[in-house]
Amino acid sequence: MKEFKEKVALITGAAHGFGRALSLEAAKRGMKLAIADIDDEALSKTKTDIKDLGADVISIPTDVTDEDEVDAMVKKTVAEYHEIDLLINSAGIAVPGGICELPTRDWEWILHADLMSQVWALKRVIPIMRKQKDHCDIINVASIAGLVASPSMPSYFASKFASVGLTEAVEYDMQVAKANISMHVFCPAFVQTDLYHTENHRPAKYTDKNDPYYSSEAFKEGQERAKQDIVTGMPIDKIPGIVFKALEENKFYILTHTGLNPIIVSRAENIPSGKGPELKTLAPFLSKTHNEEN
Numbered sequence: 001m002k003e004f005k006e007k008v009a010l011i012t013g014a015a016h017g018f019g020r021a022l023s024l025e026a027a028k029r030g031m032k033l034a035i036a037d038i039d040d041e042a043l044s045k046t047k048t049d050i051k052d053l054g055a056d057v058i059s060i061p062t063d064v065t066d067e068d069e070v071d072a073m074v075k076k077t078v079a080e081y082h083e084i085d086l087l088i089n090s091a092g093i094a095v096p097g098g099i100c101e102l103p104t105r106d107w108e109w110i111l112h113a114d115l116m117s118q119v120w121a122l123k124r125v126i127p128i129m130r131k132q133k134d135h136c137d138i139i140n141v142a143s144i145a146g147l148v149a150s151p152s153m154p155s156y157f158a159s160k161f162a163s164v165g166l167t168e169a170v171e172y173d174m175q176v177a178k179a180n181i182s183m184h185v186f187c188p189a190f191v192q193t194d195l196y197h198t199e200n201h202r203p204a205k206y207t208d209k210n211d212p213y214y215s216s217e218a219f220k221e222g223q224e225r226a227k228q229d230i231v232t233g234m235p236i237d238k239i240p241g242i243v244f245k246a247l248e249e250n251k252f253y254i255l256t257h258t259g260l261n262p263i264i265v266s267r268a269e270n271i272p273s274g275k276g277p278e279l280k281t282l283a284p285f286l287s288k289t290h291n292e293e294n
């Protein structure tokens with residue numbers, strides 16, 4: 001997509017972080033916005049800020065872990081604007097915890113919030129886009145964690161690898177179908193968002209205050225580590241420029257931290273020889289996941 005003016009963007013996770021920053025950028029570029037999030041209050045603030053920029057906007061309170069709510073979100077967008085030119089699936093969460101510690105309920109939460117929400121939106125938005133004349137774009141927000149793994153949060157890596165695989169496979173399907181849709185997968189390393197506030201967005205169905213894991217040192221340490229990683233990340237104001245430039249250039253993979261490119265390459269090169277993950281080769285790069293220029 002090169003021309004944004006008057007086009008319609010549906011953006012999830014728009015109350016905070018990437019979703020909010022990309023919604024404001026879309027508004028500045030003259031797009032009409034449908035914004036969705038589970039955090040009604042903060043979503044209203046994004047809506048007000050978009051209106052102040054002079055753009056059309058509707059806000060749709062949505063819990064993306066509920067397929068019916070995703071369905072309603074898409075229907076409300078089409079009822080208002082009659083089309084969707086850009087979908088950005090940015091709603092997401094991260095919960096710390098090792099394979100033996102993290103409750104199964106949290107695996108379900110993250111797989112629904114970070115993966116199935118994208119599946120449910122694609123199933124509904126692609127048929128709408130295919131009926132439209134102009135070229136359309138879809139960005140799934142995954143992570144560098146969808147291209148290379150590292151220790152301590154297997155649920156996060158599993159959901160992000162799945163999001164990357166989903167986006168690649170659907171891109172192939174769009175090419176086979178000669179569809180008017182370009183898929184993109186956004187794979188940032190650490191960026192200063194509100195991601196470490198994930199607990200504020202936990203739906204009741206994934207809550208069990210009696211589970212001892214949530215009062216364990218492992219959980220508290222994991223939360224503190226996540227906070228440190230995020231608050232020392234790349235400033236969020238660099239992100240809209242990176243993402244919209246990638247849209248203009250029709251890039252499939254949208255990356256933020258070029259210093260990490262060698263580990264992406266090394267993982268791919270190791271696969272044919274059967275060589276697996278080794279902590280000692282990852283270690284030098286772990287510090288580069290932070291505030292590094294693109």
Ligand SMILES: NC(=O)c1ccc[n+]([C@@H]2O[C@H](COP(=O)([O-])OP(=O)(O)OC[C@H]3O[C@@H](n4cnc5c(N)ncnc54)[C@H](O)[C@@H]3O)[C@@H](O)[C@H]2O)c1
Nearest residue numbers: 013015016017018038063064091092143190191193194195
């Ligand atoms: N910040 C980073 O360093 C980073 C790096 C790589 C990938 N990501 C990914 O980016 C995505 C967006 O995260 P962010 O960093 O902008 O964090 P964020 O917390 O600032 O924004 C996430 C948004 O999603 C919303 N949300 C959470 N659960 C929801 C639900 N069930 N229904 C609807 N909305 C929901 C939150 O309310 C919030 O507004 C996530 O998938 C995250 O994994 C973030």
